[in-house]
Amino acid sequence: MRRALEYMYRSGTFVADHVSPTTDEQVQPNGVDLTVDIVFEQRDPGRITTDGKEIGDRVARPLEQREQKAPDTYYLPEGSYVVRYGERIRIPEEHVGFVYPRSSLMRNSCMLNTAVWDAGYEGRGEGLLQVHHDVELERGARIAQLVFAAADHQDVYDGSYQGENLVGGDDGV
Numbered sequence: 001m002r003r004a005l006e007y008m009y010r011s012g013t014f015v016a017d018h019v020s021p022t023t024d025e026q027v028q029p030n031g032v033d034l035t036v037d038i039v040f041e042q043r044d045p046g047r048i049t050t051d052g053k054e055i056g057d058r059v060a061r062p063l064e065q066r067e068q069k070a071p072d073t074y075y076l077p078e079g080s081y082v083v084r085y086g087e088r089i090r091i092p093e094e095h096v097g098f099v100y101p102r103s104s105l106m107r108n109s110c111m112l113n114t115a116v117w118d119a120g121y122e123g124r125g126e127g128l129l130q131v132h133h134d135v136e137l138e139r140g141a142r143i144a145q146l147v148f149a150a151a152d153h154q155d156v157y158d159g160s161y162q163g164e165n166l167v168g169g170d171d172g173v
């Protein structure tokens with residue numbers, strides 16, 4: 001048996017130790033599925049400058065129950081949305097995280113665009129959901145998969161998103 005760190009990517013079981021909450025269903029061979037918690041629509045322009053950034057105002061999409069007893073669902077017309085995942089994620093030292101769309105999302109003409117998850121980051125992060133054909137997403141459904149790769153790095157993440165979205169409440173959902 002080779003030592004785990006000889007592999008570039010870590011197992012889903014290892015990733016699961018850094019994601020909470022998780023159910024058995026979320027743990028995949030090579031990563032952990034992430035669920036959709038809140039879907040936002042951006043309303044105002046953001047701003048990226050040489051010395052900073054501002055995120056434009058956004059509003060949470062309404063959750064609907066179109067049939068009696070149907071679960072809370074986001075009915076999303078074609079467009080771009082920002083999704084917040086339901087899980088708290090911690091990227092351990094000597095690792096970097098990548099999020100991919102769940103293939104069923106992609107097969108339904110939707111895509112998640114994501115950025116780099118830095119060593120030392122902890123929070124409930126976000127992704128860009130591109131809806132190219134109307135889609136229904138039940139709140140709490142699995143839409144993405146997080147994988148970890150072993151990685152060298154200098155310092156750990158200490159930016160403005162550190163600890164983001166860990167206490168809920170002000171999103172209107």
Ligand SMILES: O=c1ccn([C@H]2C[C@H](O)[C@@H](COP(=O)(O)OP(=O)(O)OP(=O)(O)O)O2)c(=O)[nH]1
Pocket residue numbers: 053099113114115116117118119121124125126127157158159160161
């Ligand atoms: O798809 C992604 C990718 C990353 N992150 C989290 C983890 C990452 O560590 C953090 C910051 O990402 P990045 O360093 O790319 O953001 P930035 O715009 O450069 O902000 P900062 O100036 O705080 O580094 O955001 C997400 O929520 N979603």
